[in-house]
Amino acid sequence: MKFKNKLYSFLALVVATTIICTHVSPAMGKFVANNPINVQTSISVAISNLEQGKKLYDAGRFAEAVKFLQQAVKEYQQQGDTLRQAATLSNLSLAYQELGNWNQAQQAITASLKLLTANSEKTANLGVFAQSLDVQASLQLSMRQTDAALRSWQQAAEIYTKINDNSGVVRSQINQAQVLRIQGFYQKSIKLLNQVQQQLQSQPDSLEKVVSLRSLGDSLQLAGNLSAAQKVLQQSLEIAQRLQSFDHVAASLLSLGNNAHAEGKITEALVFYQQVVKIAPSPLTKVQAQLNQLKLMIEQGKSAQAQTLLPEIQSQIAQLPPSSLAIYARINFVQNLLKLGGENLTLKNSQLIASAIQQARDLGDKRAEAYGLGTLGHFYEQTQQWNEAQKLTEQALFLTQTHNAPEIAYRWQWQLGRIFKAQGNIQDAILAYDGSLATLDSLRSDLVTVNQDVQLSFRDSVEPVYRESVEILLRSQADKPDEKILEKARQRIEALQLAELDNFFREACLQGQTVVLDKLVDEDNPTAAIFYPIILPESLQVIVKIPKQPLRHYATNIPQAEVEKIANQLRFNLNQQYTSKATKKQLQQLYSLLIQPIESELQTAGVKTLVFLLDGTLRNVPMAALHDGKQYLLEKYAVSLNLGLQLLDPHPLAKQKLRVITAGLINSPPGFSQYPPLPAIEEEFELIANTGVETTKLLEQQFTSKALESKINSSNFNIVHIATHGEFSSRAEDTFILAADGPINVTQFDSILRSREGGKSSSMELLFLSACQTATGDNRAVLGLAGVAVRAGARSTIASLWDINDAATAKFVGLFYQELQHGNVSKAEALRLAQLKLLKDPQYKAPRFWSAYILIGNWL
Structure with a gap:
């Protein structure tokens, strides 16, 4: 488990402070200020209760905070002070939200807004009203009422703008961006976050700016913009250092560590966490950093090093005062002990989680109690005490279901x-x-x-x-x-x-109109069969759909490790200039596992195209290269890959006039000298044009991200063909293509491809990525490659699993478009015919040259 910083804090005569909270999404909020008017002696008791509630809230002792806040609400009500009563009700709602008590939280915020709505014209009242809307939105988001949450934060932002509260505007906008991302409006979310970043740059240094930048950085991390997140979090850190606020320095370092972890920069993440432990004034922050450090070591398989951390962490946790955050720290610690297993599965550690459960009950924190019960259930599962494990897990499940x-x-x-x-x-x-x-x-x-x-x-x-x-x-x-x-x-x-x-x-x-594959092969394309290989720990299972027949199933008892070993070796061996006997043997072995048990039925049914939904490491093996001892699979069938049981509104491309946008980069931009020149791209584009395909060309310095977006917006096309270096990984941040103005990362590329205006261009039938490759050793890189096309709305994608000879690529591309333009064939068959011609060319007969090309999506 990884601790994250979120902003949910009081603003009662003090500056906001960050805490960890348990909401679904990282929303920023403030404990609503209740001091818009002069403090009177007659209400000093209420103020005292409120301040005590704030201290308990900041300490994570939410159930205790509720009691003081309830008393403050009664006192303000008796005094007829509706403004302070409303503000305190909002704060009470926040505390209930932390406890997962949604009904009480809803009642409190509804009562608060009702009081404020009747008297909301004064500037001071408007400020409280806006903050109460923030609280309402956080509740709505926790209850997954995303539309309502977005409206509440938009309304709050309007009020903050009206009363010139720039910090409030920033908070609301960050929260809006999170809602937009959850709703699937990724680009809108990023655009709004960029606006927030620009606003923050112009603000003077303050702790409020430190917190806002940190929350922005955390939001960018969740959105996958890790490099941008790192820059913003670094700014937050530097300002906190200038202001000499060690609490905020530690919090920013913690977020930087989490971001480095997300980037896969393990050494950097550990350094950040160690710095937090060294300088954090708060014992809880230290424990959080140590727990993240422990989790990281376990993930890296450094069990011995992880064991050395345990005594210190346990000692630190034992000294934490009772609070929800301390409970989660204990739960987190035990969960990591369970991962380490062995000598850590002791009665003493089960008692540690049992004490956390009792603390959660004492505080009235049902979520923390559910975590604790479930974790203790997992402990008993690990030690095979099934009755106790079942009983505790059922109790945990009941709590989570009754508390939404x-x-x-x-x-x-x-x-x-x-x-x-x-x-x-x-x-x-x-x-x-x-x-x-x-x-x-x-x-x-x-x-x-x-x-x-x-x-x-x-x-x-x-x-x-x-x-x-x-x-x-x-x-x-x-x-x-x-x-x-x-x-x-x-x-x-x-x-x-x-x-x-x-x-x-x-x-x-995956959005939009889709067609079920079974319907397609049974009714529209009865010469295609669908294969679903499933890698399980002790077996390889295969489910097959043959047109107009019931599903078939067969399995081989072969360990997952053996399947992965074969697939990984083939990924390397097929990339060699020559095909060894060992490679042929492995190709035959996979053929016997996947195809041979049902081949006679494929032939009887007249199947011509095989569509694979590949699992795990099998995605890195080109199915066309499988061998039956006499022939490659390619020589008998056209081959396609797919992501799921449905296709985006499939249409045959062969019946359409081909209009292609071609974009290519021969020489890599500065800073990317590791990628060699691709001089055959000019020949590749000439070969495409010579087939009679209508083309719009961007070459070398003409090929920039802006130019590509402009052409996509202004051209009427159905194919986008990009010839440049690029890498596709299972991590979005490591997936990009190169243009003359630098790398276009996957999210930017997605935005460019989706920038078409509906009336100006037809659907993108094919995205052809020439010279790109999937990341070596990444079992899920093909998923990222396919994802680009799915997100962009392309019905099909052709790309290569590895980097191929430049001249071979140009020849293959020319052959493919020739078949597609003049052969009246499907995309899968056009690909097959082009590959066959390379296979028959003595210069390119090795699978390295022809098998790497894969078609993903609509094969028609």
């Missing part, structure tokens, strides 16, 4: 599924997994931002739910195939791929 916390609930549903499975209760296990995945599906739009206070990586906390569910579904068939179960299993694999894609872009990606 699906981002926590799915974990305990998953845990319950594992416990049932371990006891041989397969049917209840399936139901529990179904529930967990249904909850995950409901969280799809904000899956990557949920549970920030106890956040685990996608591969740890999401992917296993899908895979384990598929495994138990297929196991439940026994020896009798069940088509309904097979259908459910392949839908799970599709959902996993879409979740991976969402995680890549940090938002829900």
Whole structure:
């Protein structure tokens, strides 16, 4: 779990301070000021209660804070001080939100706004009203009422603007940007964050600016703009250092460490965390940094080093005063101990989490209690004490469901599924997994931002739910195939791929009108079969859809490690100039696993195209190169890849007039000398033009990001062909193409491709990325490559898995467009025919030259 900084604080006669909170999204807010008028002696008791509530709130002791705030509300009500009463009610709502008590939070903020609406014209009243709207919006967002939250923050921003509260405007805009991103309006979110950044640059140094910049940096990190986040967080740090505010210096260093972790800069992240431990005045901040450091070491497999941290962290945690944040620290610590396993699974550590649960109950923090119960359930799961594990997990699940916390609930549903499975209760296990995945599906739009206070990586906390569910579904068939179960299993694999894609872009990606693949092959394209290989720990499962036939299923007992070893070796060996006997043997082995069991039925059904939904490391192997001992798969079938069971409104390209935008870069821009020149690009473009295809060309210095966007906006085209160096990775921040003005990262590229105005251009049928390659050793790079096209609305993408000979690329491209323009064939068949011609050329017969090209998406 990784601690993140969020802004939810009081502004009662003091400057705002950052705390960690448990909301779904990192919203900025302030504890509403209640001092717009002079303090009278008669209300000193109420002021005292409010200040005591603030201290308890800042300490994370929310249940205790509620008691003092409730008393302050009563006292203001008795005195007829509606303004202070309204402000305190808003603060009470904040405290209830931290406890996950949504009904009480809603009642408090509703009462506050009702009082303020009746008397909201004075400037002082407007300020309180705007801050109360902030509180209402944070509640609406926690309850996933995103439209309402956005409206509330927009209204608050208007009021802040009216009363010249620039800090309030900034807070509201940052929050609006987070809502827009959760709703899927990624570009709008980034645009708004950029506006915020410009506003902050003109403000003088202040602690408010430090906090705003830090929150902006955290928001940019969540949006995937890690380099921009690093710059903003560095600014926050430097201002905090100039102001000599060590609390804020430590908080900014903590955020910088989290951002470095997200960038994969492990050494830098550890240095940042160590600096926090060294200078943080707050014991809690120190513990947070140490816990992040511990998590990082465990992720890197440095168990011995992690063990050396344990005594110090445990000592620090023991000294923390009771608070919700201290409880989460204990839970976090035990969760890391469970990952380390072995000697850490002791009674003493189970007692540590039990004491955290009791503290949560004492504070009335139901979310923290649910985390604690679930974690203790996991402890008993690890030690195979199944009855206790089940009992505690069910208690945790009940709390999360009754307190509207699906981002926590799915974990305990998953845990319950594992416990049932371990006891041989397969049917209840399936139901529990179904529930967990249904909850995950409901969280799809904000899956990557949920549970920030106890956040685990996608591969740890999401992917296993899908895979384990598929495994138990297929196991439940026994020896009798069940088509309904097979259908459910392949839908799970599709959902996993879409979740991976969402995680890549940090938002829900696949939108628009789609057509189910089964309908396409049964009715419109009955010569295509669909393959779903599924890599499980002890077997390779394959589900096949042949036109107008029930689903077929076969499996081979082969360990996941062996499948991955074969795939990784092939990824390397196929990139060599010559094909060795060992490589041929591995290609035949994969052929026997994937194709051979059903080949006779493919031939009987007249199948000509094979569509693969590949899993894991298999994505790095070009299926066209599989070998049956006599022929490559390419010599018998056209081959295509897909991301899911649906296609974006598919149409055959062969029936359309081809209009292509070509953009190419021969010489890499300054700073990218590691990429060699691509002199054959000019020949490549000439070969495209010679086929009779209508082209619009951008070459060398003409090919800039702005020029490409301009052409896409002004041209009527259906193909975009880009010939330049580029890399595609499973990390959006490492995915880019090179233009004359520098790299175009994946989000910018996505924005350019989606900049077309509806009436000016037809749909993009094909995105052809020539000379680009997927990142070596990255098992999920193809997913990122496909994701670019999916997000841009391209129906198909052609690209290469590795860098190919420049001259071979030019020849292949010319052959492909020749087949596409004159052959009246599908894109998949045009690709096959062009590859076959390279295969028959003695100079390019090795799979290195022809097999790397893959078609993703619509094969028609």
